[in-house]
Amino acid sequence: MKQLKQLFWILLFSFIGEFLSLISPVAVPGSVIGMVLLFVALHFNWLKLNQVEEVGNFLTDNMAIFFVPAGVGLMTNFGILGDVWWQLLLTIVVTTTLMLGFVGLVVQFMKRRAEDSSKDSKEMT
Amino acid sequence: MLETLSINPYFGIILSFSFFLLGTVLHKRWPIPIFNPLVFAISSIIILLLLTNIPYGSYNVGGRFINLWITPATVALAIKLEKNFDYLKKYYTAILSGIALGVIFHTVILIIVSIFFQFSPDMVATLFPKSVTTAIALGVSESMGGIVSLTVAIVVFTGVLGTIVGPPIFALLKITDPVAQGVALGSSAHAMGTAKAIELGDVQAAMSGLSIILTGVIIVIFAPFAIEIIALLF
Numbered sequence: 027m028k029q030l031k032q033l034f035w036i037l038l039f040s041f042i043g044e045f046l047s048l049i050s051p052v053a054v055p056g057s058v059i060g061m062v063l064l065f066v067a068l069h070f071n072w073l074k075l076n077q078v079e080e081v082g083n084f085l086t087d088n089m090a091i092f093f094v095p096a097g098v099g100l101m102t103n104f105g106i107l108g109d110v111w112w113q114l115l116l117t118i119v120v121t122t123t124l125m126l127g128f129v130g131l132v133v134q135f136m137k138r139r140a141e142d143s144s145k146d147s148k149e150m151t
Numbered sequence: 152m153l154e155t156l157s158i159n160p161y162f163g164i165i166l167s168f169s170f171f172l173l174g175t176v177l178h179k180r181w182p183i184p185i186f187n188p189l190v191f192a193i194s195s196i197i198i199l200l201l202l203t204n205i206p207y208g209s210y211n212v213g214g215r216f217i218n219l220w221i222t223p224a225t226v227a228l229a230i231k232l233e234k235n236f237d238y239l240k241k242y243y244t245a246i247l248s249g250i251a252l253g254v255i256f257h258t259v260i261l262i263i264v265s266i267f268f269q270f271s272p273d274m275v276a277t278l279f280p281k282s283v284t285t286a287i288a289l290g291v292s293e294s295m296g297g298i299v300s301l302t303v304a305i306v307v308f309t310g311v312l313g314t315i316v317g318p319p320i321f322a323l324l325k326i327t328d329p330v331a332q333g334v335a336l337g338s339s340a341h342a343m344g345t346a347k348a349i350e351l352g353d354v355q356a357a358m359s360g361l362s363i364i365l366t367g368v369i370i371v372i373f374a375p376f377a378i379e380i381i382a383l384l385f
Binding site for chain 1: 163167168170171188189192193196197200201207210211214215217218220221222223224225226227228229230231232233234236242244245246248249250252253256257260261264265268270274278281282284285286287289290291293294298299300301303304305307308309312313316317320321323324326327328330331332334335336338339340342364367368371
C-alpha cells in the first residue's frame with residue numbers, strides 16, 4: 027500500500043510533466059519538467075521525502091535496464107552508421123575526454139579561488 | 152511458432168531482463184566495459200535478433216513496456232537532487248559555472264569536429280546531448296531532430312568511455328579536489344560516470360549525481376540556442 031502510494035506520486039508527476047511538455051512552446055522533455063516539479067514539491071515540503079523515497083530510489087538505482095529497448099533500437103540505424111561509424115567514435119572520444127578535463131579544472135580552480143578569498147577576508151578581520 | 156512467440160510482449164521483456172542480469176553477473180566477476188550490463192544487454196540482443204531474423208518491432212512489443220519507465224525514473228532523480236542540495240548551496244558558483252562552461256566548451260569542440268568530418272545537421276543534433284543522462288538526451292535529441300536510437304547508443308558509449316578515461320585524466324591534470332572530480336564525471340559521463348564516482352568516494356558520488364541533473368537541465372535550456380547555431384553553420 028505504501029509503495030503503491032509512492033508510485034502514484036511519481037507517476038502523477040511524470041504525467042503532469044508529459045502533459046506540460048506537450049502544450050509547452052519550447053522543446054523540453056516531459057521527464058525534465060516532472061523532475062523539476064517534484065524537486066520543488068519536495069524542497070518546499072509540499073510532499074515529504076518519505077512519501078516517494080523508497081520507490082523513487084528503486085527506480086533511479088535500477089535505471090540502466092530501462093534503456094535496453096531504446097539501445098537495441100540502434101539496429102534499425104545500421105544503414106546510417108555504415109560509413110561514419112569511425113568518425114563518430116573519434117568524435118565521442120575527443121569531445122568526452124576534453125570535456126571531462128575541462129570541467130574538472132574549472133570547478134577545482136573556482137572552488138579554490140572561493141576558498142582562498144574567504145580565507146583572506148577572515149585573516150584581514 | 153517462433154514468430155507468434157516473438158510478438159508476445161513477454162518475449163521482449165524476458166530477453167531484456169535476462170541479458171541485463173547476465174551482464175550484472177559477468178561484470179561483477181570481470182569488471183570490463185563490454186560486460187557493463189547495459190552495453191552487454193544491448194549488443195547481445197541485437198546479435199540475437201539479427202541471427203534469428205526477428206525484427207526489432209517484434210522485440211519492441213515487450214520492449215516498450217520497459218521503455219515506459221524511463222520518465223518516472225528520471226522524475227525520481229529529484230529525490231537525489233533534494234538530498235544533495237546542501238552541497239549545491241555551498242559550492243554553487245564553482246559547480247554551476249563549471250557545468251555551464253563545460254556544456255559551451257563541449258558544443259564548440261563538437262561543432263569544430265563536425266565541420267571537419269562534414270557531419271549532417273541531424274548527426275550534430277544526435278551528438279549534442281551525448282553527455283547527459285539517457286532520458287534527457289533522448290528528449291533533447293528528438294526535439295532537435297536527431298536520430299534518437301543512435302543518441303542512446305552514443306550516450307551509453309560516452310558513459311563507458313568516461314569511466315575509463317576519468318581517473319587517468321584526473322592524474323594527468325592534477326584534479327585532486329573531490330567536488331571537481333565528481334562534477335567532471337557526472338557532467339561528462341552521466342550515471343555511468345557516477346558509478347565510477349561512487350568508487351572514488353562519498354563526496355564525488357553526491358557531486359556526480361547532482362551534476363547529472365544540473366547538466367541535463369542546462370543542456371535543455373541551451374538546446375534551443377544550439378539548434379540556431381547548427382542551422383546557421385550546417
